[in-house]
Amino acid sequence: MYLDKIEIHGFKSFGDAVKLNIPKGITGVIGPNGSGKSNVADAIRWVLGEQSAKSLRGSKMEDIIFAGTEKRKSLGYAEVALTIKNPDETVRIAYTEIVIKRRVYRSGESEYFINGSSCRLKDVQELFMDTGIGKDGYSIIGQGQIDRVLSSKPEERRTLFEEAAGIYKYKVRRQEAERK
Ligand code: ATP
Ligand code: MG
Numbered sequence: 001m002y003l004d005k006i007e008i009h010g011f012k013s014f015g016d017a018v019k020l021n022i023p024k025g026i027t028g029v030i031g032p033n034g035s036g037k038s039n040v041a042d043a044i045r046w047v048l049g050e051q052s053a054k055s056l057r058g059s060k061m062e063d064i065i066f067a068g069t070e071k072r073k074s075l076g077y078a079e080v081a082l083t084i085k086n087p088d089e090t091v092r093i094a095y096t097e098i099v100i101k102r103r104v105y106r107s108g109e110s111e112y113f114i115n116g117s118s119c120r121l122k123d124v125q126e127l128f129m130d131t132g133i134g135k136d137g138y139s140i141i142g143q144g145q146i147d148r149v150l151s152s153k154p155e156e157r158r159t160l161f162e163e164a165a166g167i168y169k170y171k172v173r174r175q176e177a178e179r180k
Contacts, residue, residue: 001090001131003044004097005083010075011046012039012128015066040141047080047102047119048128049112062106079103084133091131100124129169137163 002024009017013036020040021134029037046064050084053061068074081101091098101113102124111121114127117127128134138160149157162168 001084001086001088001133003082004085005081006040006043007081007083008040008043008079010066010078011043011080011115012036012064012066012078015069015072015075041142043080044082045140047071047082048133048135048137049124051121054100065104065106069129077103077105082098086101091127095125098127100127103117105169123149126169129172130163130166 003022006020007017008014008020029040031037038127039055042050042064048054050056053059053063056064058064066075077081079101081099084098084100085096086093086098087096089096095115097115099113099115101116102110103113104110110121112121112124112136114123125134128137131137132139149160162171
């Protein structure tokens with residue numbers, strides 16, 4: 001499975017709709033300070049369900065919606081879509097291409113879509129659980145995260161290994177069942 005495309009509209013500095021095709025191999029994002037490189041990484045974590053405005057470097061969720069510039073009006077919503085190719089069905093869904101989309105309005109309500117069908121945040125989280133993708137998955141390593149892994153408590157570090165081994169979802173399900 002691999003990331004094929006990112007489409008962003010109205011998210012942070014992306015007032016215009018942009019489509020970033022990710023070729024196979026290593027892709028680097030370059031640009032001057034403040035040009036929106038980190039915003040691309042934020043967009044990926046956000047569409048995968050990030051709920052914390054702080055970890056997206058804002059103070060409230062509305063801060064992620066394009067606030068306008070001197071020449072451009074602000075927008076009323078933000079939308080990000082990720083296209084993931086899934087040729088070997090590593091993500092357990094019977095599609096070789098998965099499009100995950102999230103939209104948020106200034107009122108604060110978020111909508112999620114998997115291949116065009118409206119779904120819950122939980123559906124997005126469950127789809128990627130144990131694949132390493134996901135907002136807390138090890139495929140997105142943020143600044144300072146390596147330090148956190150090295151200095152974290154053994155129980156916290158264990159979660160990372162459980163995700164890599166593919167058993168984290170069973171633990172989550174058991175915890176959910178025990179709560180009922
Ligand atoms: P650096 O090289 O310094 O790390 P960067 O390319 O990673 O820079 P980002 O942090 O991705 O830059 O982008 C910061 C820019 O995004 C700032 O100019 C900021 O004004 C803009 N920005 C953030 N949120 C919004 C928003 N809601 N509306 C418009 N612009 C925004
Ligand atoms: Mg940056």
